[in-house]
Structure formats: C-alpha cells, structure tokens
Amino acid sequence: MISLLGLYRPRNTPLHRAPAWFKMLLLLGMSITCLVVSDPVTSIGITLACLLLLASTLPPAKATLRGMGFIVLIAALTTVFQVWRGEYIRALDLAGDLISIAALALAVSCSTSMGEMLDFVTALARPLRWILPPETIGVMVALTLRAIPEAARILVEARVAARARGLDRSVRAILIPSASRTVGFALQLGQALHARGIAESGRGAHVPEPVGAVEGEGSPAARLGEPPVRDATPPDSESGAR
Amino acid sequence: MAKNRGFTAQSIALVAVFAGLIAASTLVPEIALIGGVPITLQTFAIVLTGLVLGPWRALAAVSLYLVLGLAGAPIFANGAAGLAVLTGPTGGYLIGFVAAAVVLGFIAQALAHRGVLARRGVAAGALIAAGLVSIPVVYAFGVPWLAWRTGMPIMPVGCTGLTDPDCVSAVTVGVVPFIPGDIVKVVLAGIVAATIHRAYPGLLGTTRTRAQAASDAPEDEQAAATA
Structure with missing residues (x-):
C-alpha cells in the first residue's frame, strides 16, 4: 500500500548526469518562456521538445502515464472549453503550456534522486x-x-x-x-x-564549552536538563563537580 | 541570547511528525462518513497542523511536506509526486496550504494566549471558527493560479444557464464543488485540535511561559558562563 519509491530510477542518460541546479533552472526558465510566449507554433515546438526530453530519461512507464494522463485530461478539458468559446489559438497555446511544463517537470523528477534534490534545497536554504x-x-x-x-x-x-x-x-x-x-x-x-x-x-554548536565556571552555580535540575553528550566531551568536568 | 536560533528538540519532533502525518493522510485509504461519502484527510491534516503547532512550526511542517513531495516522494494527493504537481494547474492550492497553516497558527496562538483553549466548552467552537479562515486563504491562492493556467475567468460573469459557456469559471469548477467537504473537514479538525490541546496543554500559549523557562535554564547558565 505504502511505497516511498517515487519517479526516480537510476539510469545513465544526459539528464541524469546533469546537476540538479541546472535542471531546476531549465525548468524555471522553460516555464516562464511557455507562459509568456503565446504563439501556438512556438508552443507546439516547446511541447515536442519537452516530451522528447521526458522520453530521453527513460521514465518508469506506469507512473509517468498516470502523471501525464491527469495533465492531458486537464488540457483536453481546457481545450474543449476554449474551443466552445471560439478561441482556437488560445486553446492550442494553453494546452501546449500545460503539457510541456508537466513533461519537463516529470523529466526533472525522473532524472533527479531525492537525495540530490534535498541537497539542492538545503543549498538554497x-x-x-x-x-x-x-x-x-x-x-x-x-x-x-x-x-x-x-x-x-x-x-x-x-x-x-x-x-x-x-x-x-x-x-x-x-x-x-x-x-x-x-x-x-x-x-x-x-x-x-x-x-x-x-x-x-x-x-x-557555536557556544564555547562551559568548563569550570558552571559547576559552582549549576543546580542539579539544570544539569539533568543537559544532554549527556556534552557531559561526555570534557572528561574532567565530572571530577570537578565532585 | 540564542533563544530564537533553531528549533528545540521537541519542536523538531513535532514538525517532522506532523509533516509525516500530512503525508500519511494522503496514503491511507479514505474514511467513509455516515452517509457513505468518502473524505480524504489531507485538508484535515493541514488545518490540524496549523491549529496544533502554531505559526512557525506549522510553516516548517507544511513546507517540509511540500519539499519532500517536490523532491520525488509520492505523497501528494492521489499518489502524485514531483515537480509536476507544483507547476501544474492545481499547484496554487499547495502554496495556499502553506499560507493557511501559518494563518491558522497565528490565530490558534492568539487563542491560546487569551486562555480560550483552556475553557472546555468554548475551545472547540473557537478552533472551528478559526479553521474556517483556512478555506478562503487556500482558494485565494488556488483559484487565480487555476484560472491563469487554464484560461478560465475567475468569476462567472453574465451566467444564465447550465449550458452557457460564461458559467464555466475557476470559482464554479475549482471552489464550489469542494466547499461542503472542506467545511466538514474543518469542523473535524477543530474538534480534534481542541481534544489535543486538552490532552497536551502547553503545546501553544499560556503554559508555554513555564515550559520555556524550564528549557531556557541551561542556556541562561551558559550565557552566564560565557559572559
């Protein structure tokens, strides 16, 4: 029932070898480009490129189909709605945007392990x-x-x-x-x-070890509150307390 | 001195376990209500996190959940995973979850400081009322995002009938069908949060001063030692 295996599979493709920051930058740049450009021909071109990139990472079939299926359904509904309102070009552009960004995001997810991604987030933080x-x-x-x-x-x-x-x-x-x-x-x-x-x-971590000065005033309760690790590091503090 | 640096061990554990709870709430099978209507627990878990943990720990817990999901753990609704969820048309709801948890945390902390949570009959009602604030907050982020990505208008304008294309909008598609379920989940979360605050007083607020004084004692001692 519960599996923590995501989309990532260890493979040796160009996107797998690329560093995480590059892939995230690519995703961010491509998303902004997609959303800003409203020319249907460019949009279709970008969509095809993103789908090719996704295919190049050799993604796990079932999970990818499920992820893309949802977005294709949304894109289809959007297209129907826009065509219904008579805006054919906008329909093409919006559907292209949805599919291309989803494909690229899936490509990044498929080619970046959780460890790499968390390292990237830690570096950002x-x-x-x-x-x-x-x-x-x-x-x-x-x-x-x-x-x-x-x-x-x-x-x-x-x-x-x-x-x-x-x-x-x-x-x-x-x-x-x-x-x-x-x-x-x-x-x-x-x-x-x-x-x-x-x-x-x-x-x-950056507080200097209390040596000497603590023992006189430190009440037993306060000493109990301290983690034992710190007691273990200065070997002479135990003997000084006696 | 170092009071605001980092989290205490208890806070770290609460943040991690609540992030785990939010993730687990999308993994366990749905719970059937009395009418047989199934509910998913994700919204419930988000609201509960805000009401129980207070603003900063709730922010950390929900962000941690999002980061793990974006990094590839399949812990989003319906077993989805990865960046595609955030970049997709429903990504605004995820941002809305973070904002809602923080807002609820502030309200819950204010309630705790005023001693409302200690009063038995009032606590659940106050927490439910606070939880209802989360609904507009989540949609304030989710709806414009959905409208922008799918090209729908935000509000239905000049809507005349069911077959009128003007009736399709982000509000009618992305808000109205979910409102009844959201209210049920918020009521549940308020009741459960009141029980938790009664069972574990001092998670937020009034008794916090005493708990904090106890946890600060070793530090004051260190400050005295280094001075």
Whole structure:
C-alpha cells in the first residue's frame, strides 16, 4: 500500500548526469518562456521538445502515464472549453503550456534522486542557516521519512480499533485517538532527541564549552536538563563537580 | 541570547511528525462518513497542523511536506509526486496550504494566549471558527493560479444557464464543488485540535511561559558562563 519509491530510477542518460541546479533552472526558465510566449507554433515546438526530453530519461512507464494522463485530461478539458468559446489559438497555446511544463517537470523528477534534490534545497536554504541550520534540516527530513509509515500505522490501527467497537462509521472515533497518539509519539520522539543531544547541535554548536565556571552555580535540575553528550566531551568536568 | 536560533528538540519532533502525518493522510485509504461519502484527510491534516503547532512550526511542517513531495516522494494527493504537481494547474492550492497553516497558527496562538483553549466548552467552537479562515486563504491562492493556467475567468460573469459557456469559471469548477467537504473537514479538525490541546496543554500559549523557562535554564547558565 505504502511505497516511498517515487519517479526516480537510476539510469545513465544526459539528464541524469546533469546537476540538479541546472535542471531546476531549465525548468524555471522553460516555464516562464511557455507562459509568456503565446504563439501556438512556438508552443507546439516547446511541447515536442519537452516530451522528447521526458522520453530521453527513460521514465518508469506506469507512473509517468498516470502523471501525464491527469495533465492531458486537464488540457483536453481546457481545450474543449476554449474551443466552445471560439478561441482556437488560445486553446492550442494553453494546452501546449500545460503539457510541456508537466513533461519537463516529470523529466526533472525522473532524472533527479531525492537525495540530490534535498541537497539542492538545503543549498538554497543556506542563507537561512542562522534560523535553520543545515543539520536541523537533515534531521527533520530523516525523521519525517520515518514518521510517515508511523503516522499511517497509527491511522490504520485507529480504524481497526474503531471497527472492532462497531464504530467504523464514526469519524471522531478514528481521528481523535489517532491524532492524540500522533502528538504523543512526537513528544516522545522529542524527548529521545533531547536525551541524545541531537537537536541541540544547531543551538549550542557555536557556544564555547562551559568548563569550570558552571559547576559552582549549576543546580542539579539544570544539569539533568543537559544532554549527556556534552557531559561526555570534557572528561574532567565530572571530577570537578565532585 | 540564542533563544530564537533553531528549533528545540521537541519542536523538531513535532514538525517532522506532523509533516509525516500530512503525508500519511494522503496514503491511507479514505474514511467513509455516515452517509457513505468518502473524505480524504489531507485538508484535515493541514488545518490540524496549523491549529496544533502554531505559526512557525506549522510553516516548517507544511513546507517540509511540500519539499519532500517536490523532491520525488509520492505523497501528494492521489499518489502524485514531483515537480509536476507544483507547476501544474492545481499547484496554487499547495502554496495556499502553506499560507493557511501559518494563518491558522497565528490565530490558534492568539487563542491560546487569551486562555480560550483552556475553557472546555468554548475551545472547540473557537478552533472551528478559526479553521474556517483556512478555506478562503487556500482558494485565494488556488483559484487565480487555476484560472491563469487554464484560461478560465475567475468569476462567472453574465451566467444564465447550465449550458452557457460564461458559467464555466475557476470559482464554479475549482471552489464550489469542494466547499461542503472542506467545511466538514474543518469542523473535524477543530474538534480534534481542541481534544489535543486538552490532552497536551502547553503545546501553544499560556503554559508555554513555564515550559520555556524550564528549557531556557541551561542556556541562561551558559550565557552566564560565557559572559
């Protein structure tokens, strides 16, 4: 039921070898060009070029057909609507835009692995590193990928439990237990992270190690609040406390 | 000193798990309502994220979900994945989700600061009313985008009958059919969010000052040490 395998397949085509920023720039530039140019001949040319690019990445057939099927349906409806209003040229242009941008976006998705794409996003987020350090982004992405099956499992279990009580038509009996269990899972996860000192790396990384001066005033409660990792790094701080 | 730098461990976990919840809500099979009408949980999950997490963590959670989806995980509605969803005609709704979660987060935080969430009978009603704000916000982004990409007018002008081409517009195609379902999901999300705030007080607002004082203690100590 749940597969996290996206569109990407490892292949060795020109688009697979191109760097992620180049592909994203190509997609952005091509989208703007498509939307600005309203000449049907250019539009059809761009559409054919994008479809060729998509084909050149040797995409997985089923997922691609599903993705393109949806957009072709929308394009067909748009065309029917515009023809109905008597605007034939605009119909051609709009349908061409929709299909070409979708084909190019699929081509980029098929040729760029999730890792590459996330590296690209992290690089884009670098100006934000004072608020959102790259390590924090990495931890969040990894935890989210782990949390997806967990949240799905909680939802499915809540439905099974509701059905067992004869309440499978009661949405509240499904959603309230699953939502509160999900929050509970998150809070436990937060405690586990805190206990390992993982998330503190973003906040305390540039603060010098407190040596000496802390022991005198540090209350036992405050010391308990600290992650054990920091205690482990200066070996003499334990002996100094005694 | 470093209070605003980065998230705490608890916030990171909440953001990641709620991003996971939004993703999971598109993966599990639909839930049938009493009339047998199926609902998908995606809008519910977005509204719940805003109401439970507050503005900044909700912004992070919904953005994280979008980034993972755009990077290629098949977690958008109907198992779609990748950049084509954002660049397609319905991409505006995704941007609208981010805006709606942030707006709801601000409202929920204001409610929490005024102590509304602590009062048992009032909390659900207030959260439902807050959640209803999300509907115009999502469509404010989704409808112009849809109209622009498909060449439809935004509003029906001079509409006379069902077979009149003037009646086809972004509002009649992209808003009206979804409004009843949206209202049901917002009501559900408000009820569930009120329950969560009752079960876990201090996720937002009033008790936050106490929790924050506790979590700031080690830092104040470090500040004293470095000064």
